[in-house]
Amino acid sequence: MTTATDPPPAARATTSRTGDVTAAVEAARRAQPGWDALGFAGRRKALNAWCALILRRSDELVDLIRAETGKTADDARLEVVLVAHHLRWTAAHAARVLGRRGVSPGLLMFNHAVEVTHRPLGVVGVIGPWNYPAFIPIGPVSAALAGGNTVVLKPSELTPRTGEWLMATLAEVTGGTRVLHVVTGDGTTGEALCRAAVDKISFTGSSATGRRVMAACADNLTPVVIEGGGKDAMVVAADADLDAAADAAVWAAMTNAGQTCVGLERVYVVDAVADRFLGLVTERAAALRTGDGPEADLGRIVLPRQLDVIATHVGDALARGARAVLGGPQSITPPYVAPIVLADVPEDSAAVTDETFGPVLVVNRVASVEDAVERANASGYGLGASVFTRDRSRGRSVAARLRAGMVSVNAVIAFAGMPAVPFGGVGESGFGRVHGPDGLREFTRTQAVTSQRFRPLMQPTSFRRRPGTMPALVRMVRTLYGR
Numbered sequence: 001m002t003t004a005t006d007p008p009p010a011a012r013a014t015t016s017r018t019g020d021v022t023a024a025v026e027a028a029r030r031a032q033p034g035w036d037a038l039g040f041a042g043r044r045k046a047l048n049a050w051c052a053l054i055l056r057r058s059d060e061l062v063d064l065i066r067a068e069t070g071k072t073a074d075d076a077r078l079e080v081v082l083v084a085h086h087l088r089w090t091a092a093h094a095a096r097v098l099g100r101r102g103v104s105p106g107l108l109m110f111n112h113a114v115e116v117t118h119r120p121l122g123v124v125g126v127i128g129p130w131n132y133p134a135f136i137p138i139g140p141v142s143a144a145l146a147g148g149n150t151v152v153l154k155p156s157e158l159t160p161r162t163g164e165w166l167m168a169t170l171a172e173v174t175g176g177t178r179v180l181h182v183v184t185g186d187g188t189t190g191e192a193l194c195r196a197a198v199d200k201i202s203f204t205g206s207s208a209t210g211r212r213v214m215a216a217c218a219d220n221l222t223p224v225v226i227e228g229g230g231k232d233a234m235v236v237a238a239d240a241d242l243d244a245a246a247d248a249a250v251w252a253a254m255t256n257a258g259q260t261c262v263g264l265e266r267v268y269v270v271d272a273v274a275d276r277f278l279g280l281v282t283e284r285a286a287a288l289r290t291g292d293g294p295e296a297d298l299g300r301i302v303l304p305r306q307l308d309v310i311a312t313h314v315g316d317a318l319a320r321g322a323r324a325v326l327g328g329p330q331s332i333t334p335p336y337v338a339p340i341v342l343a344d345v346p347e348d349s350a351a352v353t354d355e356t357f358g359p360v361l362v363v364n365r366v367a368s369v370e371d372a373v374e375r376a377n378a379s380g381y382g383l384g385a386s387v388f389t390r391d392r393s394r395g396r397s398v399a400a401r402l403r404a405g406m407v408s409v410n411a412v413i414a415f416a417g418m419p420a421v422p423f424g425g426v427g428e429s430g431f432g433r434v435h436g437p438d439g440l441r442e443f444t445r446t447q448a449v450t451s452q453r454f455r456p457l458m459q460p461t462s463f464r465r466r467p468g469t470m471p472a473l474v475r476m477v478r479t480l481y482g483r
Contacts, residue, residue: 036148040095047091089419094146120148121199133159140202225432230383233376246280268372383425
């Protein structure tokens with residue numbers, strides 16, 4: 001999820017000058033009060049209309065995503081479905097999550113009424129990745145818009161047209177009023193956006209780039225949401241449905257040619273069932289086809305330098321004694337990588353510790369589920385994870401011990417398809433959340449308003465209080481809370 005130093009000519013975007021970024025932010029700032037004034041109902045109507053327009057022109061978006069990323073048609077279609085699903089949920093639930101609500105003042109301050117509101121921040125900057133150029137940005141973009149903010153989106157330099165398409169279609173719905181602006185270019189444009197007068201930045205990309213985003217935002221104390229990389233693990237217990245686990249593992253590791261932040265990269269399977277599980281995984285992965293034709297299951301690797309990362313990880317693992325159960329260095333034929341399954345990979349090798357971001361799956365056997373949890377948690381990353389066991393209660397118990405922002409039991413990446421579920425990680429995988437109620441709140445500021453309804457008999461918060469006021473107050477609190 002890093003940006004390319006030298007993207008393919010067909011995918012290059014003109015770098016926006018700092019002045020262009022400033023102009024976009026200023027234009028978004030001017031449009032924000034009017035957008036906020038629509039209220040939740042007005043914004044919901046506009047966002048629903050945008051969703052409907054995207055679906056009417058979904059073939060157009062699918063073709064555009066495929067042209068910029070090399071995805072298979074089905075991978076691009078899935079992305080469009082997720083865009084619509086999440087956009088619709090956000091529009092429908094913003095008022096409930098962010099609307100004004102009453103709060104109890106407590107017994108000591110019973111003479112006050114309290115309301116809590118979530119006010120828009122103003123202008124939100126979103127820096128999107130190339131691997132899911134429509135779906136990943138739509139999370140923070142839709143949440144920010146639903147909350148009354150306007151947005152400046154900086155898509156990856158590899159996928160600028162997808163970002164521009166989203167901007168243009170929303171402008172059709174809003175009658176030409178721009179509440180979503182797009183600035184294109186490489187990391188220079190992203191840095192300019194971080195240093196511009198935006199009120200928050202949402203970034204998705206590599207952990208290394210996330211650090212640079214934070215550093216640029218620090219100058220203005222601009223708050224950030226960081227969704228960094230991942231090294232997601234699956235735990236397979238001895239009682240697991242191995243057929244289902246193997247099918248899930250292959251899809252999670254190989255979908256989008258492995259270029260998924262919550263893609264599966266490590267499996268820890270209990271020794272008693274390891275051989276059978278590995279056989280099922282190998283059989284399914286071997287049947288997958290790579291290429292750009294309509295029959296392909298895996299498309300191309302988008303970043304040329306990612307091919308070097310994949311080759312290095314595979315070579316290092318084999319040099320350290322790992323077994324290539326399927327494929328190997330010969331599977332790398334630029335710009336494609338056929339499925340690779342490695343077994344018995346040392347835990348300190350790059351294929352286990354670092355994000356590979358390709359169709360490479362490490363399967364290591366363990367003595368117990370406890371051993372599997374310990375190894376899964378040894379990673380600096382903490383984005384997603386999965387557990388397979390027929391005992392769902394045990395599955396939830398294992399999930400609770402995994403250091404990950406999201407865990408699926410007897411499924412993979414299920415959380416990404418649920419718009420009500422917060423999405424984000426810990427450690428090297430970042431912080432903050434998109435999607436769900438947490439994602440809506442990320443792009444607002446909370447304001448509490450108290451109003452005194454009547455004067456109390458005792459006035460402890462006044463220098464004019466009576467001599468016996470504070471002793472009486474202490475006695476009352478002891479009565480209420482001292483037992």
